[in-house]
Amino acid sequence: MPLPDDLDRTGLLAEAKGGDNAPALSVSELSGALKRTVETAFGHVRVRGEISGWKRHGSGHCYFTLKDENACIDAVIWKGQAASLAFRPEDGAEVICTGKLTTYAGRSKYQIVVTRMELAGEGALMALLDRRRRALAAEGLFDEARKRRLPFLPRLIGVVTSPTGAVIRDILHRLEHRCPTRVMVWPVPVQGEGSADKIAAAIRGFANMDPRPDLLIVARGGGSIEDLWAFNEEAVVRAAAESPIPLISAVGHETDTTLIDFASDRRAPTPTAAAEMAVPVRAELAGMLAEAQHRMASTMDRTWARLGERLDLAAQRWPEAANLFAPFSQRIDELGDRLPRGLVQRTAHARADHAEVAPRLQPRLLTDRIARGHEKLLSLWRLAELAHPERPLQRGFVRVTDRAGKTLVHAADARAAGAIDLHFADGRVAAQVGDLVGPKAFRPARRVERKPSNPYLPGQADLFGDED
Structure with missing residues (x-):
């Protein structure tokens, strides 16, 4: 449907104009x-x-x-x-x-x-290095208070360096010359891509070893600032600062300075100097020991001489032995004179005491007491025999127990037990409890009144009978 002319003239619709042969492009x-x-x-x-x-x-x-x-x-x-x-x-x-x-x-x-x-040039490199140094120093990684003393005589030294350079040979040769020590080398690249991460990993790896080295040396030979840049990387600096093992940095020559030098516990100007810092000279130690031994012997000799002199002076001030012990000798003599007289007097007193009590010491008194005790003991023995629980069995009585050995005194207990034992004078008979019915049923016996024959238990018949 064609549009009206007035709408077509408003310019709302895109239309090609004369001389315009470029089509419209999409955004893409x-x-x-x-x-x-x-x-x-x-x-x-x-x-x-x-x-x-x-x-x-x-x-x-x-x-x-x-x-x-x-x-x-x-x-x-x-x-x-x-x-x-x-x-x-x-x-x-x-x-x-x-x-x-x-x-x-x-x-x-x-x-x-x-x-x-x-x-962008060495100036940019130095600016970056200075900016990094100030940032790490602000964190306290370079503080002197964090630095530790090196061990005097390490038993095992860990070395982080290239295994092929002259550095490791110089360190081993110097250690062998000064004081032979066990050395463990962690080989790493000391420059180039990824070297910083491997150096940091080696420092942390030594801390986790068993046995763990007593001292670490991180070493590299000299070179340009670009060659030594791995030791300026933050990862290496932080690993050195966090190492629990005392660490010596020996990177470059004496004039070279890297950030690991600030974080380490000790900086060595060269790798050879690091080996000298690590161990003392064995010959010097032997000389020091010999000197110390000589000084100790001399000191002991002088000490004994002074003690002897003091003893002589003290002995001169002491009194004569005879005068020193004379009072004690006199006291011993006096006691020696008094001892015989004291013994004679004590013997006389003892005889008088014996004579006073001798008439009262008659054998008949002791004999009568023994006889009375014997009669009392016989009476107790006869009473124990009469009270023995097995004695009535000899006169026809029976003792009833359950199978566990408990004495039963009631019929209900016997019926509850079921299986019982009957103890006679000459042995034991097993029995089974049952109720009788009919003409043979149990009938209680007629109670017979008897006069009590036991004067100690009124109303109780004598179960033991007369004793002959």
């Missing part, structure tokens, strides 16, 4: 064209700037911004390139990034994909 088509144009024109670029907003994502990719005084550009380093960086980037570092420009259509922005990152 325009973004793709921009992407191709940018990547073609800037397929390889090197950009110098300062790192800002550095962030490592959980995926391993790194995102940051490169900036200068007037402009900034977003940048990304994919996971593969980030793992091969020679140093650990951080905010404020001035770097030169190599890569290519690309666009990100989802946000209508462009960014540089970095394939290589380098510090």
